[in-house]
Amino acid sequence: MLCVSAHLVTVEIDRDSPVPLYHQLAEQLSGAIADGRLQPGDPFENEVALAARLALSRPTVRRAIQEMVDQGLLVRRRGLGTHVANRKVHRRAELTSLWDDLRREGRHPSSSVVSLETVTDERAAAALDLPADSPLLRVVRVRSADDAPIAYLHNWLPPRFSDVTREELEETGLYAALRARGVKPVVARQTIGARMPTPTERRHLGIRGQQPVLTMSRMAFDAAGNAVEFGDHCYRAEDYSIDIMVDER
Amino acid sequence: MLCVSAHLVTVEIDRDSPVPLYHQLAEQLSGAIADGRLQPGDPFENEVALAARLALSRPTVRRAIQEMVDQGLLVRRRGLGTHVANRKVHRRAELTSLWDDLRREGRHPSSSVVSLETVTDERAAAALDLPADSPLLRVVRVRSADDAPIAYLHNWLPPRFSDVTREELEETGLYAALRARGVKPVVARQTIGARMPTPTERRHLGIRGQQPVLTMSRMAFDAAGNAVEFGDHCYRAEDYSIDIMVDER
DNA sequence: GTCAAGACTTTGTCCTTACATTCTGATATA
DNA sequence: TATATCAGAATGTAAGGACAAAGTCTTGAC
Numbered sequence A, B: 001m002l003c004v005s006a007h008l009v010t011v012e013i014d015r016d017s018p019v020p021l022y023h024q025l026a027e028q029l030s031g032a033i034a035d036g037r038l039q040p041g042d043p044f045e046n047e048v049a050l051a052a053r054l055a056l057s058r059p060t061v062r063r064a065i066q067e068m069v070d071q072g073l074l075v076r077r078r079g080l081g082t083h084v085a086n087r088k089v090h091r092r093a094e095l096t097s098l099w100d101d102l103r104r105e106g107r108h109p110s111s112s113v114v115s116l117e118t119v120t121d122e123r124a125a126a127a128l129d130l131p132a133d134s135p136l137l138r139v140v141r142v143r144s145a146d147d148a149p150i151a152y153l154h155n156w157l158p159p160r161f162s163d164v165t166r167e168e169l170e171e172t173g174l175y176a177a178l179r180a181r182g183v184k185p186v187v188a189r190q191t192i193g194a195r196m197p198t199p200t201e202r203r204h205l206g207i208r209g210q211q212p213v214l215t216m217s218r219m220a221f222d223a224a225g226n227a228v229e230f231g232d233h234c235y236r237a238e239d240y241s242i243d244i245m246v247d248e249r
Numbered sequence C: 001g002t003c004a005a006g007a008c009t010t011t012g013t014c015c016t017t018a019c020a021t022t023c024t025g026a027t028a029t030a
Numbered sequence D: 001t002a003t004a005t006c007a008g009a010a011t012g013t014a015a016g017g018a019c020a021a022a023g024t025c026t027t028g029a030c
Helices: A021-034 A047-054 A058-070 A098-104 A122-127 A166-172 A174-180 A199-205 B021-034 B047-054 B058-070 B098-104 B122-127 B166-172 B174-180 B199-205
Strands: A074-077 A081-084 A109-119 A136-145 A148-157 A187-195 A213-221 A227-236 A242-247 B074-077 B081-084 B109-119 B136-145 B148-157 B187-195 B213-221 B227-236 B242-247
Touching: A021 A058, A047 A058, A058 A074, A098 A109, A098 A136, A098 A174, A109 A166, A122 A136, A122 A148, A122 A227, A148 A199, A166 A174, A174 A227, A187 B213, A199 A227, A213 B187, A242 B242, B021 B058, B047 B058, B058 B074, B098 B109, B098 B136, B098 B174, B109 B166, B122 B136, B122 B148, B122 B227, B148 B199, B166 B174, B174 B227, B199 B227
Parallel strands: none
Antiparallel strands: A074 A081, A109 A136, A136 A148, A148 A227, A187 A213, A187 B242, A213 A227, A242 B187, B074 B081, B109 B136, B136 B148, B148 B227, B187 B213, B213 B227
């Protein structure tokens, strides 16, 4: 008999932890894929065996596996078993800030706040589900990577964030400031386009000659569906592109 | 007692149908949101009551609700209940073709095939997980909406699709041709950028003056993680923008 | 030797039950 | 009156069992 045994990943489940068992399991199994203990194409231990080995119920194990399937880490096929997916379809956290993106790439992000003031803006207010005359905090920044400007950013925030300071924005970024106030954007609608830069944009981004900008406007929402931020940004197209995974739901 | 009773949606479950009960339920409830029977902010019937009313188990009902939460249609909060989400966070099927997008907007899409030939291409082959010298079917098209060109499209397909014809592409679009062969892309990695058009692109897209193009390259995969298509496209930035929902997973 | 039927493996669906956690609102106490 | 506690309502987590469906592989018949 040909015994293609799946590599058994060591998993430790802490039943006293407040983090759900299925999530503990998914985290540790994801770790095994991330650090190469499990390679794309490798067969995955089957659900029932895994459940028996870890003394977990099958639904719990299934839920962990489903979490990983949703992240594109695993592929399941009836009768065939579960396998580690092609690395190209792995999704990482999607809703990231440019700041975090640059850090992950090993570059050194910095921000300079061009202006920080309270304004009214009809389009931003509509995006934030607020009355058109609501006072909004408008943040205008230039984002650089390794001291070369790559983005000219406009953000509008609801009044409750009016205590955000210039220093905070320059040191940690906008999304960190929101996180510090207990707000976590989890879903956003983005519209991406391209156009020629305005003279102001050319100056801030150091654009010479005929080079376009990539534009992105974003409405971001928290888990409860409340709008938390509206942004309208433009990027030096020469140095920046947007990389996303899209999927059917 | 203040009785805020949720509007009861009529649901009919067919236990003999091959389609899973949770999916039947999710479809019918989604329909109620789509056609306005349930409005954003409306309280949703709670899980246990819904399960009792429909003679379904609670896990089955929960699975249907989870499906809708994943589509951004519902928001659940412990202790608070389930509510219909803000319409702005509703996701529709994301991985759509430009052809379908235009149809949905009520415009009239058409394609003209510029060339259709078998080639080798190192970059496309790498994206498709094939050897660099694999023969690939390359499709070059101009996509128009209401007879005005908006996109210049390059696609590379694995050899098994070499029977795709020019007529088929012009009448139904590429994704329909794939569907007809039992292949369904479900996830794609897209890279979006901007640049100035080449003379060829200017000619095909009818671009005058200093106008950039929006570029998008896409690697598409089926549910098993097999690469099914690689595309490299450019769009008239004046007439086209890319609209996507991104979320944390 | 080839093809078909059936056994086996694995995931998919569905049920029942139990208890935990979180938030609201009402009651009771100071 | 204001605060703290408690009950109620809703979702979240977890277990265990049963059967269905899909795909592979072996076995058996011709």
